Ligand SMILES: Nc1ncnc2c1ncn2[C@@H]1O[C@H](COP(=O)(O)OP(=O)(O)OP(=O)(O)O)[C@@H](O)[C@H]1O
């Protein structure tokens with residue numbers, strides 16, 4: 001088992017307590033309870049539509065729980081007013097499913113978006129953008145390009161840089177390394193592990209890929225139809241699957257090899 | 258035909274001051290109407306993009322305004338605001354509302370949901386969302402609306418003379434009432450020229466603003 005870092009005694013940055021969430025009649029999350037530990041990478045996996053994105057949006061208040069509570073940095077998200085919610089979101093790095101870069105802003109202005117909201121001074125913001133570009137392995141020349149002038153992999157790196165801009169202690173990543181080829185994906189995964197080693201943020205990482213979930217996660221959360229099927233370190237998921245569903249998931253990698 | 262052309266040209270050279278002053282008035286009437294429609298229509302368009310009920314009501318109203326025949330519109334309004342510039346400006350801006358409201362609303366509503374979600378998820382307050390994300394991204398649509406409605410206003414402003422406002426319509430009006438065909442043609446040509454120039458200039462501006470980032 002990998003070392004679950006984070007200072008001793010630090011409270012869990014995210015706590016779900018008996019959360020139910022629904023858009024229509026069918027619950028999307030059903031008595032969902034979870035504590036995410038400080039400094040860990042928690043990878044979340046499950047079939048399309050099982051509620052992964054919804055669980056992530058409950059953390060930053062883009063979705064609301066019908067019952068139960070979600071507590072982030074000790075604040076109950078559902079009880080926050082608009083101003084407090086904005087303040088909370090500015091402490092959380094967010095990489096959305098599909099990147100969502102701002103098409104009308106240059107790479108620079110995309111990266112420093114949150115800093116610009118806080119009116120950070122220009123030269124400082126440029127320095128910051130440059131160092132972040134370096135951090136995610138992109139050349140400084142890209143600073144003045146627009147998103148449509150980037151490759152898919154470059155866009156995902158910029159998305160990551162944007163989420164890291166204000167040195168968040170918590171990162172929410174929704175299939176951040178989606179539409180890229182295998183080699184680029186592996187590079188991005190290595191990049192993320194390196195960043196995590198150095199900065200130690202807590203990361204809530206959603207993926208479709210069981211290989212990615214097992215490779216990146218300090219713990220892996222397997223979801224099925226809005227419920228937690230199994231939660232544990234990668235080795236445990238692989239060696240002691242709690243159900244046929246989990247076994248089928250891990251079996252898919254063996255077929256690949 | 259050639260005679261007519263020669264006569265129109267003679268009018269332009271002999272009565273240059275007259276036409277320049279009409280042109281000035283025409284530009285003034287159009288510019289004021291365009292400005293009103295731009296800001297009012299833009300604001301209503303933003304409201305429409307936020308709220309379906311507001312959208313339903315506003316679109317019904319501006320569509321209705323748009324379909325009133327101009328003669329009837331002027332005629333009815335004269336009863337309230339009398340003869341002159343005010344009446345002309347009200348009618349012209351009322352017509353111009355539709356393209357502005359529609360394009361602003363569509364431009365904002367069509368923004369990629371991923372982009373909106375990223376902006377919200379990163380803690381963008383409502384006003385910053387409007388200024389930093391929604392309006393810039395809707396800008397191509399808004400500028401197209403501005404261009405269409407400007408051309409329309411400049412052309413329609415030719416009728417303003419019929420309600421006692423100035424502008425190049427005065428030359429047309431005078432030409433018609435005195436059986437001076439060349440005078441009417443001289444006024445019409447200038448209006449057409451003005452409309453085409455504005456279309457061209459705003460077209461350049463539109464490209465300049467958006468060509469780099471929009472595909
Ligand atoms: N805004 C919405 N309105 C209505 N239903 C929604 C909405 N968002 C998600 N759903 C539904 O909720 C369920 C869970 O969606 P969610 O996005 O959480 O799934 P997911 O696990 O992230 O799936 P994927 O792997 O495809 O991204 C799905 O059935 C989906 O259709």
Ligand SMILES: [Mg+2]
Nearest residue numbers: 052053097174
């Ligand atoms: Mg999802």
